[in-house]
Amino acid sequence: MSATQRFCAQESLALGDPLAGSAAHAECNLLLSWPRAKWRRSLRQASDMSEEVSTRLEAIAEEGRRVNLIHRRSQPEECHRLYLMPENRRYEVSRNELSTFLVALQRGAPLAQWEIDPPAGSLLLCCTHGKKDKCCAKFGYAAYKALATAVDLYELPFEVWESTHLGGCRLAASAVVFPTLRKYGRINDEDVLSLLESEMANRPYLPCYRGDSRLSPIQQCAQVAALEWLAARGIHGEVSVAQPSNEQESSRWWLAVHWQSGSDTGRLAVYCEPRMIQRYDTCADLAAGPPAASQVWVATQVMDTGKASLYS
Structure with missing residues (x-):
């Protein structure tokens, strides 16, 4: 087998690398919608970001809040959806107001003018960050499509998004559920509905469960x-x-x-x-x-x- 045909996720599985114990993740998060085609290798940078937005996101990360970019096709490119976790707050911000919003967030100023209703159900992010690792492009995107399709088909109470790097590329397909901060790995098609049903019952889906991030x-x-x-x-x-x-x-x-x-x-x-x-x-x-x-x-x-x- 040539190097171009090898995947770290397959190597990890064959080795018996355990899922349990791999769920490290910051508790405080900022999630920002941005078109996947513009993502860079960094989990919080995009090629068409203004320098001011890019700098603000780096500063927010340095202050202790993890920043991930997220994407789904239905979200307009120039209108950004943002989430604060574990606060479970949701915002809509136009591209030209994004810097203003980030400044207000850093200063602890009111954000009410951008706030919309909180998510009706859990937020489910699936890593599809191909610029970071090809396993996330191959296995992560397949899992994202299967999860999003099941949620739409059965009208389940989840918002499913693609996400930049969530940690543990070797465990692709990788996902995290907010606000519970439960992390999953090695999600296959046969796991999708059972995982969603378990989460609706507020229980971790054990075959893919990596642990409580806290x-x-x-x-x-x-x-x-x-x-x-x-x-x-x-x-x-x-x-x-x-x-x-x-x-x-x-x-x-x-x-x-x-x-x-x-x-x-x-x-x-x-x-x-x-x-x-x-x-x-x-x-x-x-x-x-x-x-x-x-x-x-x-x-x-x-x-x-x-x-x-x-x-x-």
């Missing part, structure tokens, strides 16, 4: 393991994951997980192990030589009230 990688690993353990027993509920214990046993770390489903509650102990794998993070790395060594977390055991249950 947790650390080891906590995400424990969270996904606990949710899968519960789902195997027909239990769907909320889980909260404690910080890992300071005590280390044979290179394993245990995390306490509390779960609640209606009036039922329980506690689990999830054992996680760090492992080193040789992987390519992006398609650009494929031509750069041997893959880099990266640490991942793997859940090896889930225990309930002192009774060990092997997790595999």
Whole structure:
């Protein structure tokens, strides 16, 4: 197989690179609609942006709010849709007022003159940033089309957008749901409807779930393991994951997980192990030589009230 036919997402899958623990994402976000054809390799820059807008977006990012460009064909090019997350606020801003809006945002000034009704349902972004990685163009765009088609066909309460880089190109197709900040990877056609149904029930779709972005990688690993353990027993509920214990046993770390489903509650102990794998993070790395060594977390055991249950 030649280098031009290889994809980091396929290499990652063949390697057994886990999804759980890969969901890092800033909690505060600014999403700005901009035609995909104009996107640059940077997740927040476009070729036809004015220098002032470009500079403002960089400053906003430096102040701690992640900036992504988003796109869908129905959005007029000169009228920009913007979202603030986790505030779940939505705005419509003309191209010639965009700099004024961004200045007001930075200063904490009122934005009411541009604000429109908040989203009626969840916002679902699917990375299609081909200038960043060819996996996102190939697998990400296919997933976006399937998700958008299903939402339109079944009239589901989602806004689906293409997005610039969401992190984890090797896990394409990659998506994030706002305002819950649940991240997904390796979305295939057969996952689309089940993922949307799970999100409508306010539950993560476990086959593609990467974790809660507000947790650390080891906590995400424990969270996904606990949710899968519960789902195997027909239990769907909320889980909260404690910080890992300071005590280390044979290179394993245990995390306490509390779960609640209606009036039922329980506690689990999830054992996680760090492992080193040789992987390519992006398609650009494929031509750069041997893959880099990266640490991942793997859940090896889930225990309930002192009774060990092997997790595999």
